[in-house]
Amino acid sequence: MKPLGTGDPLRLGPYRVLGVLGEGGMGKVYVGQDSDGRSAAVKVLHRHLADDPHLGQRFVREARMAQAVGSPGVARVLDAQTEGGRPWIATEFLSGPDLEDVIRAYGPLDENGVRALAAALALTLRDIHAAGLVHRDLKPANVVLTSGGPRVIDFGIARPEHGLTLTTTGQVPVTPGYGAPEQALGQRVGPAADVFSLGALLVYAASGRRAFTGSHVAAVQYEVVHGAPRMDGVPPVLQPLIGPCLAKDPAHRPAPEAIAHAFAPPPGADRVWRSGALAEEVRRRERALHELTTLPGTGVTPRGASRRRVLTALAVGGPVALAGGGAATWWFLRGSGEDPFDIPPAAATPKARLLSAEKGDYVLGQAPAPLWSRPSAIGSGSPAPLPVRDVLVVGDPKGGITAHGVVDGKPRWSAPEARAKGRFVSLSDRLIAAVDGEGTLRTFVASTGAPKWTAPAEAASVLAADAEAVYVVTRDGRLRAVGRSDARIRWTAKPGTDLGAAGTARGVAARGVLAVATEAGHVLAVDTRTGRQRWLLRDQDDDRPAITASGGTLFVSGSPYFTARRITDGKQLWRPDLRRADGTKVFWGPAAVHGPYVFAAALGAPLRFDIKDGKQSGWPYDLQQLCDPYSPLVVQGHGFWSVAVNTKEGAVNVLNVVDGPDGGSLSRDPDSMLNKTTWSFRVIKNPDDYWLTADANRVFLVDGGTLTALPVF
Numbered sequence: 043m044k045p046l047g048t049g050d051p052l053r054l055g056p057y058r059v060l061g062v063l064g065e066g067g068m069g070k071v072y073v074g075q076d077s078d079g080r081s082a083a084v085k086v087l088h089r090h091l092a093d094d095p096h097l098g099q100r101f102v103r104e105a106r107m108a109q110a111v112g113s114p115g116v117a118r119v120l121d122a123q124t125e126g127g128r129p130w131i132a133t134e135f136l137s138g139p140d141l142e143d144v145i146r147a148y149g150p151l152d153e154n155g156v157r158a159l160a161a162a163l164a165l166t167l168r169d170i171h172a173a174g175l176v177h178r179d180l181k182p183a184n185v186v187l188t189s190g191g192p193r194v195i196d197f198g199i200a201r202p203e204h205g206l207t208l209t210t211t212g213q214v215p216v217t218p219g220y221g222a223p224e225q226a227l228g229q230r231v232g233p234a235a236d237v238f239s240l241g242a243l244l245v246y247a248a249s250g251r252r253a254f255t256g257s258h259v260a261a262v263q264y265e266v267v268h269g270a271p272r273m274d275g276v277p278p279v280l281q282p283l284i285g286p287c288l289a290k291d292p293a294h295r296p297a298p299e300a301i302a303h304a305f306a307p308p309p310g311a312d313r314v315w316r317s318g319a320l321a322e323e324v325r326r327r328e329r330a331l332h333e334l335t336t337l338p339g340t341g342v343t344p345r346g347a348s349r350r351r352v353l354t355a356l357a358v359g360g361p362v363a364l365a366g367g368g369a370a371t372w373w374f375l376r377g378s379g380e381d382p383f384d385i386p387p388a389a390a391t392p393k394a395r396l397l398s399a400e401k402g403d404y405v406l407g408q409a410p411a412p413l414w415s416r417p418s419a420i421g422s423g424s425p426a427p428l429p430v431r432d433v434l435v436v437g438d439p440k441g442g443i444t445a446h447g448v449v450d451g452k453p454r455w456s457a458p459e460a461r462a463k464g465r466f467v468s469l470s471d472r473l474i475a476a477v478d479g480e481g482t483l484r485t486f487v488a489s490t491g492a493p494k495w496t497a498p499a500e501a502a503s504v505l506a507a508d509a510e511a512v513y514v515v516t517r518d519g520r521l522r523a524v525g526r527s528d529a530r531i532r533w534t535a536k537p538g539t540d541l542g543a544a545g546t547a548r549g550v551a552a553r554g555v556l557a558v559a560t561e562a563g564h565v566l567a568v569d570t571r572t573g574r575q576r577w578l579l580r581d582q583d584d585d586r587p588a589i590t591a592s593g594g595t596l597f598v599s600g601s602p603y604f605t606a607r608r609i610t611d612g613k614q615l616w617r618p619d620l621r622r623a624d625g626t627k628v629f630w631g632p633a634a635v636h637g638p639y640v641f642a643a644a645l646g647a648p649l650r651f652d653i654k655d656g657k658q659s660g661w662p663y664d665l666q667q668l669c670d671p672y673s674p675l676v677v678q679g680h681g682f683w684s685v686a687v688n689t690k691e692g693a694v695n696v697l698n699v700v701d702g703p704d705g706g707s708l709s710r711d712p713d714s715m716l717n718k719t720t721w722s723f724r725v726i727k728n729p730d731d732y733w734l735t736a737d738a739n740r741v742f743l744v745d746g747g748t749l750t751a752l753p754v755f
Contacts, residue, residue: 046072054084054130055123073135073331081331082120086130111173115166117186117195136193137328139320141247142182147387148319148470150250153277153593155314157307160244160283162192164301167240170194171233171298178231180239181220182246189324191315218262219254223290226263234292237301241287242271249275253288278638318509319470322527326383382495383527388471389432389489392449394739396679397755404755409696409721412750413740414451419444419749425465426674427744428474429737430488435474437462439747443476445491448740451751455491460484463545464503467512469526475512477501483512483524497529505549506556508570513549513556515541521558521573535573539564542586552591555609559589565598567612577612588632590640595653597633597640604630604642606656616656620644629671636677643669648684669695670729678736679754681720685732692726694734694743694752723752 044062046052050072051059057074063083064071074084121132139147141159151159163185170177177184177194184196218226222238225231245253253271256262271288273281283304289295296304314320397403397410404410420427424437433445433454442458443466460466460476467475473485473494483499486492499522501514511523511532519541523532541547542561549558555576558566565579565587579598587600596609605617620628622645631643639650639659648669651658669675669684670692676683681696726732728746735742741752 051086054086055121055132057082057084057132059084074132081135082132083117083135084130084132086128111170111175113166113169115162115169115192115194117193133195135331136186136188136195137331138186138188138324139327140183141185141187141192141243143387144187144320145182145246145250146390147323147472150275151247151314153280154307154311156244156248156280157305158311158314159192159247160240160305161302161307163194163240163243164298164305166192166194167233167236168298168302170236176231176233177236177239178225179217179221180236180243181217182243185243187315187320187324189315189321189328191312218259219252219266221266222292223267224292226266232292234295237287237295237298238292240301241284244280244284244287245271245273245276248277248280248284249273251275319472319526320509322383325527385472385494386487391431391738394754396739397753399755409723410753412723412725412752415748415750416446416451417748419446419451420744420747421462422747424462426733427735427742427749428466428468429735429742430468430474431471432489434742434749435466435488436749443474445474445488446749448738448751451749454489455486457484457486457491464501465545467504467507469507469512470509475504475507477504477514481517483514495529497524497531499524499531502544503547505547505558506551508551510570513551513570515544515547517544521556521568523570523573533573535568537566537568538575538578539566546586548586548589550589550591550596552596553594553609557589557591557596557609559587559598561586563587563600565589567609576610579607579612590633590635592635592640592653597635597642599630599633599642601629602627604633604644606640606653618649618651618656618658631669631671632674634675634677641675641677643671643673643675643684646671648675648682674734676734676736676741678741679739681755683734683736683741685726685734687726687729692729692732694723694725694741696721696723720755725750
């Protein structure tokens with residue numbers, strides 16, 4: 043929200059104008075408030091366009107189209123002035139971000155989130171079509187996510203079902219990449235066009251990438267009409283549900299009711315609107331609006347508040363209480379002029395270019411040079427590097443934590459007060475949570491290092507985080523949950539097993555369960571809402587096992603087993619039967635999940651298993667010394683990365699994966715799947731102190747105190 047500027051109206055009909063929500067080619071949208079204190083989004087035609095009869099007619103039509111739809115999934119029209127003066131439309135104020143902003147800030151929705159979104163929007167389209175209308179411009183920016191679910195906005199180019207396209211020759215009818223082929227061709231448009239747009243929207247929601255791309259508008263429209271949608275980043279289980287929506291022939295697209303039935307979200311899937319990081323963002327916006335339009339502590343609309351006071355409130359960032367003799371908001375009382383829970387959106391992820399031998403980027407059989415390398419960048423005993431969008435967070439040699447830019451490796455910010463050995467986690471790619479020497483849980487903006495909220499958690503180490511809370515181990519060995527929305531302690535529980543020395547336990551959170559791997563070799567699972575024990579797996583390993591979660595499956599690896607277990611109750615789903623000839627124990631390295639497969643190293647070679655049934659496929663295990671037993675495994679670009687070491691030196695070996703990047707559908711043919719080593723980076727000088735991780739077409743290597751970024755093909 044921005045303050046009013048010169049030329050902005052003070053009042054539109056019954057609405058007192060408080061600030062600017064946004065601006066487009068046709069007009070501005072303001073936040074307004076009527077005499078009863080009700081807030082509204084008031085859209086007004088630009089003054090210089092008000093005399094254009096065609097634009098005026100379109101504006102009138104938008105008001106009428108929106109008023110004609112009676113659906114809980116559409117922003118209600120409260121009032122409108124379409125004759126005389128400047129036309130305006132007032133709709134209910136939706137306190138929430140649009141879908142495009144959500145995906146940019148938090149990344150793609152999970153499977154249940156996509157199902158809930160698809161079902162809700164499909165039912166809204168059903169209501170729109172029942173009113174005899176076609177929206178014609180369904181896209182992520184026109185879907186607002188509120189605490190009550192997704193709401194469709196902007197009927198600016200909506201038309202009756204029998205209406206032809208509104209544009210003239212040479213104009214783009216809708217947002218390129220979301221409009222149906224018949225819209226791109228200027229043909230008659232029916233309800234099926236909205237279904238196509240819904241399919242393209244769901245691809246974006248599920249993968250974070252557009253279904254149709256191109257270097258310019260014409261290229262995008264050509265792909266819409268003739269090309270296949272890009273669905274490689276969409277979870278495989280959702281692809282057959284979204285695909286029919288994107289059929290080129292309108293007659294082959296499913297009806298909205300069929301879409302809602304096919305996606306059928308499980309009970310509780312709509313929690314995405316009511317809990318987690320997205321809900322926190324919605325609540326923050328709701329607080330900002332409430333504080334702008336009411337006196338603090340009274341709930342009374344400040345009719346006497348001056349325009350100067352409103353401008354001041356907006357200018358300092360929005361969530362500031364209007365004062366009329368009342369007290370300031372709580373964070374002012376704490377001595378800060380900034381809301382510690384006002385978290386900026388996540389930074390964009392700068393993807394590196396995939397190298398190509400055909401383009402001369404490297405010579406076949408030779409490894410290219412690293413992208414960058416920073417000696418003495420990591421302290422002894424530092425946790426694994428944590429890639430978060432545009433930075434890589436590591437433990438600093440001088441203490442604290444430091445974030446390096448992923449593009450050049452240069453230090454971006456440091457937090458010397460943080461205790462690196464207490465570990466750190468990412469909160470929705472927006473914050474980094476770590477503990478300090480006093481046991482305080484501290485958070486920092488991931489991209490800039492700006493400090494945000496803190497909590498006196500008496501924490502020794504950070505275990506994990508989900509959308510609701512950060513989970514820590516206290517100094518006296520208990521588990522504790524700290525809420526992300528208010529920094530308050532949600533619960534503290536004494537575990538049913540010894541977690542080990544401070545900082546040695548590891549945790550993952552998924553499906554309402556916090557799973558903890560202990561130093562004694564046990565795996566403990568507790569309920570994230572209460573801290574109560576769900577299940578306990580004893581003696582999985584002689585040392586701490588490695589744990590990885592994917593959806594509702596927890597993978598536990600160590601010695602002597604590698605098992606897949608249901609995270610909610612610990613039930614074993616499958617376990618490979620791999621034994622040495624002499625009967626000695628087989629050690630399984632840490633698991634890595636990519637698409638429908640999970641990878642783990644055993645007997646010196648990587649093995650690949652289907653997540654659903656544990657069936658081994660594609661990867662033979664007779665390639666001895668392909669990777670170190672303790673090596674992390676990484677799939678990035680077209681390559682499979684692992685580390686092979688001997689007693690004196692080590693190398694990062696990269697194997698060719700012939701299928702495309704990011705798809706998750708790796709080849710099932712062993713001969714084509716696993717070729718000879720494509721690259722071998724002989725850069726590891728500390729074979730007892732290394733780690734691999736990857737993100738955005740870069741592989742990051744820790745070698746002792748050296749941090750290196752390797753290119754990807």
